[in-house]
Amino acid sequence: MINKIINFLKKKKKNNFLNFVLKKIIKLKKKYLYNKYSKINNIINKKYNFFLKKNYKNKIKIKYKKDINILFLNGFFYKKKIINKNKYIKIKNEIFNNFKKNININNYNIFSYLNIIYSILNKEKSIFIFIKKKKKIKLNLFFIYNNLCSIFTNIKIFIFLEEKCYLEINEKYFIKKKKIYILNNLLINIFLNKKCKVIYFRNSKKNNYFNSINNIYIYQKKKSNFILYDIFLKEKFTLNNVYINFLGNNSLSRIYNIVLANKKQIIENNIIIYNKKNNCNSKQYYIGIFNNRSYGIINGLIKINKETKNNISFQNYKNFILSNKVFFYSKPQLNIFSNNVKCSHGLTIGQIDKNIIFYLQTRSINTKNSKLIFFLSILLKLMYNKYIISMCKIKKIKKLNKKIINKLKKIC
Amino acid sequence: MLIIxxxxxKIKNNLIIKKLNLKINKGEIHILMGPNGSGKSSLSYTITRKVNYNIYKGKIKFNNKLINKLNTYEVSKLGIFLSFQYPIEIYGITMFNFLKNLFKKNKNKYIKYIFKLCNKLDINKKYLNRYFNYGFSGGEKKKNEILQMLILKPKFSILDEIDSGLDIDSLKIIFNNIKYYIKKKKDSSFLIITHNTNIINYIKPNFIHILYNGKIIKTGNLHLLNKINKYGYKNIINF
Structure with a gap:
């Protein structure tokens, strides 16, 4: 598929920007398999419709929630609805070229470049959201699919926050037609100014034919906080790329991932953190439970620049494998070029502690429930995390946790 | 009640218990002693059907039901309880939530009942809000084991070194509660695994067995304890 796009671009009339992107794609083509174990090739080489017509109409009733609601129908921007209208939010639906000066695309990965090229060739507009100073805002993203043929969609969202803003982002998926392949290539860029706080929930309700590539780029300035709470429960295939750039001192980020995979689910995660300034703090917690023939990859990289000081970075990956047919690969990495830092990485891959299960069974708790208790005891650390609780309502967390427990019951 | x-x-082709015979009737208290590594805990694990403890030959019957091929959960449902020598810790689940789930009947009255038992066992109620056994001392963990026993109300209990790591006051409390349980449920029987010969000060057993090399080599009454005190295991085994 990538070869086709390169050939198509070569035939086209070139301008400077297209030339630059083309060069980048050719350069990254070899690299795009992040490691030899990735299964992205199988997904990307299926037949998808690139240029779908916009004739579809949404018939799904959606409960709009507080502040900003943005709907995407079959990969296109469909509707925006702002409740509590105020002047502090600006949403623009414009061509990417108008804003390319504001965005640094030098360090994008190949899927992000593909996303941009797609929008330029298709003359499709992107979403730009501007939030002004000291505002508390919730952003709800709805992705609706009622297509009749398999499609490859490319969505771009750019969010610019001014000083001391608070933003909560929620993603929701509605897929009407089953048994139709969808590949969604999502590109999200968030620019956090001084003292901004962003919490991003990604609890997707997807069906077995939904594949997604998520590219999230975060740019943090002084004293800004970013929290990502990712739960992977139902997706068939996901390639999740998260890039965090610390551009200001004293910035903080937390990444929490819960992966519960069974059957033939494929879940790949790449998390890269660039420490470019001093006193930055980042922590990653990843818990994966894999059963049946599921497939999991987690790669983490922490980069620390030469002239930085007092940076704290921490990776913690815990994984449990419940069947012989599970494949799991992990590679936590640290690239440290500075002396005054505190970095560590920990990775465990193992099975259930049989002694705990035996202990619980002697208390007349059956095998399934004792496994559930064992996993819950591990997951609770993330499920009721201090940072997340402090930044949103407990009702919401309880809802999310119900979903996790329901999935756990299926896996155990 | 229990007939072996x-x-x-066998564990991975190693014979750990050899030709063992034991009969425990209703309402009896048996004490199992023996040098380290003689197979006392292994016997308790085989009765509760731990995985990898394979019965190569022989039969274990509980209330006339063969339990050779049952799993741990099924055995515990029959009414067999095992208190552990080293109880596990579970981070993330509070004591109260754990104990709440052990109730099978009268789920509405559990709060009062748990508080009542905590008073009896001298367990601080604040501990109920802490994670299960997490950061507890050895004695507190053992008290927690007895607390679970009193909630589950088993017909037959195996207490594996329940007296180790306890001070005198806690010992008294634990055995008083065991006595209280025996009074309340006269059918219940016990197999107490211990190294402590002073145990007669707290509880009066019906039989005392000495296990050595996977075999019961001697069975007796209180006089056997005096002999162990005087001569030690080695002399009794050689005799």
């Missing part, structure tokens, strides 16, 4: 006949147990 000609029992041979």
């Amino acid at each position: 006949k000609n029992l041979y147990v």
Whole structure:
């Protein structure tokens, strides 16, 4: 598929920007398999419709929630609805070229470049959201699919926050037609100014034919906080790329991932953190439970620049494998070029502690429930995390946790 | 109640219990002693059907039901309880939530009942909000084991070194509660695994067995304890 796009671009009339992107794609083509174990090739080489017509109409009733609601129908921007209208939010639906000066695309990965090229060739507009100073805002993203043929969609969202803003982002998926392949290539860029706080929930309700590539780029300035709470429960295939750039001192980020995979689910995660300034703090917690023939990859990289000081970075990956047919690969990495830092990485891959299960069974708790208790005891650390609780309502967390427990019951 | 006949147990081709016979009737208290590594805990694990403890030969019957091929959960449902020598810790689940789930009947009255038992066992109620056994001392963990026993109300309990790591006051409390349980449920029987010969000060057993090398080599009454005190295991085994 990538070869086709390169050939198509070569035939086209070139301008400077297209030339630059083309060069980048050719350069990254070899690299795009992040490691030899990735299964992205199988997904990307299926037949998808690139240029779908916009004739579809949404018939799904959606409960709009507080502040900003943005709907995407079959990969296109469909509707925006702002409740509590105020002047502090600006949403623009414009061509990417108008804003390319504001965005640094030098360090994008190949899927992000593909996303941009797609929008330029298709003359499709992107979403730009501007939030002004000291505002508390919730952003709800709805992705609706009622297509009749398999499609490859490319969505771009750019969010610019001014000083001391608070933003909560929620993603929701509605897929009407089953048994139709969808590949969604999502590109999200968030620019956090001084003292901004962003919490991003990604609890997707997807069906077995939904594949997604998520590219999230975060740019943090002084004293800004970013929290990502990712739960992977139902997706068939996901390639999740998260890039965090610390551009200001004293910035903080937390990444929490819960992966519960069974059957033939494929879940790949790449998390890269660039420490470019001093006193930055980042922590990653990843818990994966894999059963049946599921497939999991987690790669983490922490980069620390030469002239930085007092940076704290921490990776913690815990994984449990419940069947012989599970494949799991992990590679936590640290690239440290500075002396005054505190970095560590920990990775465990193992099975259930049989002694705990035996202990619980002697208390007349059956095998399934004792496994559930064992996993819950591990997951609770993330499920009721201090940072997340402090930044949103407990009702919401309880809802999310119900979903996790329901999935756990299926896996155990 | 519990009948063990000609029992041979293997773990990965190693025979750990050889030709063991034991009969425990209703309402009896048996004490199992023996040098370290003689197979006392292994016997308790085989009765509760831990995985990898394979019965190579012989039979274990509980209330006339063969339990050779049952799993741990099924055995515990029959009414067999095992208190552990080293109880596990579970981070993330509070004591109260754990104990709440052990109730099978009268789920509405559990709060009062748990508080009542905590008073009896001298367990601080604040501990109920802490994670299960997490950061507890050895004695507190053992008290927690007895607390679970009193909630589950088993017909037959195996107490594996329940007296180790306890101070005198806690010992008294634990055995008083065991006595209280025996008074309340006269059918219940006990197999107490211990190294402490002073145990007669707290509880009066019906039989005392000495296990050595996977075999019961001697069975007796209180006089046997005096002999162990005087001569030690080695002399009794050689005699």
